[in-house]
Amino acid sequence: xxxxxxxxxxxxxxxxxxxxxxxxxxxxxxxxxxxxxxxxxxxxxxxxxxxxxxxxxxxxxxxxxxxxxxxxxxxxxxxxxxxxxxxxxxxxxxxxxxxxxxxxxxxxxxxxxxxxxxxxxxxxxxxxxxxxxxxxxxxxxxxxxxxxxxxxxxxxxxxxxxxxxxxxxxxxxxxxxxxxxxxxxxxxxxxxxxxxxxxxxxxxxxxxxxxxxxxxxxxxxxxxxxxxxxxxxxxxxxxxxxxxxxxxxxxxxxxxxxxxxxxxxxxxxxxxxxxxxxxxxxxxxxxxxxxx
Amino acid sequence: xxxxxxxxxxxxxxxxxxxxxxxxxxxxxxxxxxxxxxxxxxxxxxxxxxxxxxxxxxxxxxxxxxxxxxxxxxxxxxxxxxxxxxxxxxxxxxxxxxxxxxxxxxxxxxxxxx
Numbered sequence: 001x002x003x004x005x006x007x008x009x010x011x012x013x014x015x016x017x018x019x020x021x022x023x024x025x026x027x028x029x030x031x032x033x034x035x036x037x038x039x040x041x042x043x044x045x046x047x048x049x050x051x052x053x054x055x056x057x058x059x060x061x062x063x064x065x066x067x068x069x070x071x072x073x074x075x076x077x078x079x080x081x082x083x084x085x086x087x088x089x090x091x092x093x094x095x096x097x098x099x100x101x102x103x104x105x106x107x108x109x110x111x112x113x114x115x116x117x118x119x120x121x122x123x124x125x126x127x128x129x130x131x132x133x134x135x136x137x138x139x140x141x142x143x144x145x146x147x148x149x150x151x152x153x154x155x156x157x158x159x160x161x162x163x164x165x166x167x168x169x170x171x172x173x174x175x176x177x178x179x180x181x182x183x184x185x186x187x188x189x190x191x192x193x194x195x196x197x198x199x200x201x202x203x204x205x206x207x208x209x210x211x212x213x214x215x216x217x218x219x220x221x222x223x224x225x226x227x228x229x230x231x232x233x234x235x236x237x238x239x240x241x242x243x244x245x246x247x248x249x250x251x252x253x254x255x256x257x258x259x260x261x262x263x264x265x266x267x268x269x270x271x272x273x274x275x276x277x278x279x280x281x282x283x284x285x286x287x288x289x290x291x292x
Numbered sequence: 293x294x295x296x297x298x299x300x301x302x303x304x305x306x307x308x309x310x311x312x313x314x315x316x317x318x319x320x321x322x323x324x325x326x327x328x329x330x331x332x333x334x335x336x337x338x339x340x341x342x343x344x345x346x347x348x349x350x351x352x353x354x355x356x357x358x359x360x361x362x363x364x365x366x367x368x369x370x371x372x373x374x375x376x377x378x379x380x381x382x383x384x385x386x387x388x389x390x391x392x393x394x395x396x397x398x399x400x401x402x403x404x405x406x
Contacts, residue, residue: 071404072401073313073315073403073404075305075309075399075401075402076398077305078398079301079305079397079398079399081301082301161294162297192294192330193294193330195330196294197297217378218376221377221378222328222330225328225377251378253387254378254380256377257387
């Protein structure tokens with residue numbers, strides 16, 4: 001059965017579950033007990049010929065008929081509970097395989113993809129890597145990554161402004177990352193929405209380039225609060241800009257006193273060794289923790 | 293605009309509850325949203341009106357309880373009120389604050405009809 005959707009994957013009273021999987025997926029859907037009567041097919045997920053997945057093509061709906069008698073029902077549930085359950089599933093998937101997973105978040109144009117391609121090229125001989133690319137449209141970024149020779153799956157969110165844990169779970173089925181590898185999840189370029197969605201990663205890494213405003217950490221405090229790492233990218237351009245590095249770091253610490261800052265340039269290569277070393281350390285720790 | 297996704301999550305919880313707790317119509321939905329939950333309330337209301345179509349909550353009224361931000365100030369050793377994540381402690385001016393309240397993003401309760 002599909003390990004991503006849990007109970008939602010079962011066919012409900014003969015209603016099909018249309019996943020678009022690239023690999024041969026000839027499992028028997030387990031007709032386990034299904035608590036609710038909605039028709040939750042996944043036909044809103046589309047896959048193109050390149051194996052890239054597209055979300056945001058439709059909504060499911062439900063109706064249950066009945067009568068009337070008013071009462072109050074205590075719920076006390078987290079609105080993100082569903083996402084968090086998928087994130088937990090992803091997290092155990094990563095833990096079982098001794099993987100180190102980073103969720104890269106930033107504004108569009110901060111140099112995420114350039115940093116990724118540079119990291120992949122420079123670290124190819126140090127550890128295995130793969131990439132999940134999130135964008136609203138196009139497979140350009142996944143193609144840039146594939147050119148480096150590592151596996152990449154593009155997830156297009158359609159109208160969506162962020163990746164969620166469910167999308168990542170589906171991407172993993174296609175990607176089939178190696179055990180003991182590093183997985184980079186490049187989120188949709190957006191400093192707002194991805195902050196709320198746990199994907200099951202070890203760390204959120206916020207990338208800020210010095211061509212942006214130094215006050216971005218306090219303009220988008222939720223994101224810099226959620227991230228454990230802030231990368232200041234494009235530092236080779238500092239001589240040409242009025243970007244106050246110290247002030248930027250102070251702002252980041254105001255929002256998140258524990259944030260670790262790395263300054264680097266994916267183009268000139270300055271500062272990259274600290275970043276690679278940190279990834280390598282994280283991967284070693286993940287491998288040690290992997291259950292035997 | 294992740295508020296629409298949040299609304300889809302709300303509807304999912306409500307529909308699961310409709311089966312578990314045997315109701316067929318939701319009159320009112322109470323949400324608890326913290327100041328730091330990263331939610332734009334107008335967008336949330338807009339998204340709610342969109343996602344309830346054709347669901348048990350189609351006629352539901354949305355009530356939002358907002359909770360204020362609080363933080364534990366390490367130097368002061370007490371809880372203080374803050375209105376942004378980057379506020380300094382209103383008492384000692386320190387930024388060594390740990391946010392303790394205002395992150396809430398919960399469906400609190402429902403008024404329902406059998």
